Amino acid sequence: MNDEGEHTTKKKNNVLPIYGNDCMNLNPLILTNIQSSNYFKVTLFQLKTYHEVIDEIYYQVKHLEPWERGSRKTSGNSGMCGSVRGVGSGGIVSSAFCLLYKLYTLKLTRKQLNGLIKHTDSPYIRALGFMYIRFTQPPSDLYDWYEEFLQDEEEIDVKAGGGNTMKIGQMCRQFLIKLDWFSTLFPRIPVPIQKSIEQKLNEYDRKHGTQTIKPTQRYSGASSSDERVRDRPYKEYREERRRSKSPAYKEYRDERKRSPIHKEFRSKSPYDSKNYKRSGSREKHSKKSYRDRSKVKDYDRRDRKREYEYEDAKFSRRY
Numbered sequence: 001m002n003d004e005g006e007h008t009t010k011k012k013n014n015v016l017p018i019y020g021n022d023c024m025n026l027n028p029l030i031l032t033n034i035q036s037s038n039y040f041k042v043t044l045f046q047l048k049t050y051h052e053v054i055d056e057i058y059y060q061v062k063h064l065e066p067w068e069r070g071s072r073k074t075s076g077n078s079g080m081c082g083s084v085r086g087v088g089s090g091g092i093v094s095s096a097f098c099l100l101y102k103l104y105t106l107k108l109t110r111k112q113l114n115g116l117i118k119h120t121d122s123p124y125i126r127a128l129g130f131m132y133i134r135f136t137q138p139p140s141d142l143y144d145w146y147e148e149f150l151q152d153e154e155e156i157d158v159k160a161g162g163g164n165t166m167k168i169g170q171m172c173r174q175f176l177i178k179l180d181w182f183s184t185l186f187p188r189i190p191v192p193i194q195k196s197i198e199q200k201l202n203e204y205d206r207k208h209g210t211q212t213i214k215p216t217q218r219y220s221g222a223s224s225s226d227e228r229v230r231d232r233p234y235k236e237y238r239e240e241r242r243r244s245k246s247p248a249y250k251e252y253r254d255e256r257k258r259s260p261i262h263k264e265f266r267s268k269s270p271y272d273s274k275n276y277k278r279s280g281s282r283e284k285h286s287k288k289s290y291r292d293r294s295k296v297k298d299y300d301r302r303d304r305k306r307e308y309e310y311e312d313a314k315f316s317r318r319y
Helices: 002-014 026-035 039-048 052-061 095-106 112-118 124-134 139-149 167-177 193-206 234-244 247-258 286-319
Strands: 155-157 165-167
Touching: 002 112, 026 039, 026 095, 039 052, 039 095, 052 095, 052 124, 052 165, 112 124, 124 139, 124 155, 124 167, 139 167, 139 193, 155 167, 165 167, 167 193
Parallel strands: none
Antiparallel strands: 155 165
């Protein structure tokens, strides 16, 4: 009796629960394109075993986007049919998502899923395993699945056509804190579970000395790969970006670069102030000095205009 009870318990533990709907929680448009594609209906239909699908992933998957590069055009869509959620416009669905859905049809066991995420032949085999976890497993179990791999250093290029390389650990962290992946949505995580995941991530980062991505610094999916944590305040950065686009500032900056350090720094603009003080050293380059010089030019322009008006009025009174 005891042996049979232990045997049944192991079998139950090896069975993975499926969270959400019966369509793997995929975007309906992506799911429709997968089921209607020749690759899924013909090629993948012939694959019957778990190991055959792994071999197909090894040879066919080169990125993790839902659509092949250049196959999806969304420029003419607007409103609810825009490119944000992938509704109303499709393309050639990628082999990665076709194989991901094929894995779902096989009803993977816990042992098979562990074999996927710890596979040594290709990072894309592991990546599809992590993505399978994100789409199908209960939100309360996500952190337990990903915790072991948060510092994984293996690199993978997730963008179609290349150009967006990240580490497996970074990808797992993104799966925990974001909802969007290349304009397709993951299953939503309830707010209490999301807060619990963030607390666990903070504790993990404090324990291992890694950097925590704050909720205000999250970026939407991997479609924008320039996520940076700035050392300067945002107000100062915004002011610098605004002024850097000004033609007057560019002219001032170029002139400043041309001016040698040992010579006097003085603009050759015709609007220079007459009371501009000469100095033997180059003027200190700062935003304040630039603003002051701009004000001086404005004052000179105003004074010159008043002089002209005064001379005209004087001449008109005389004649």
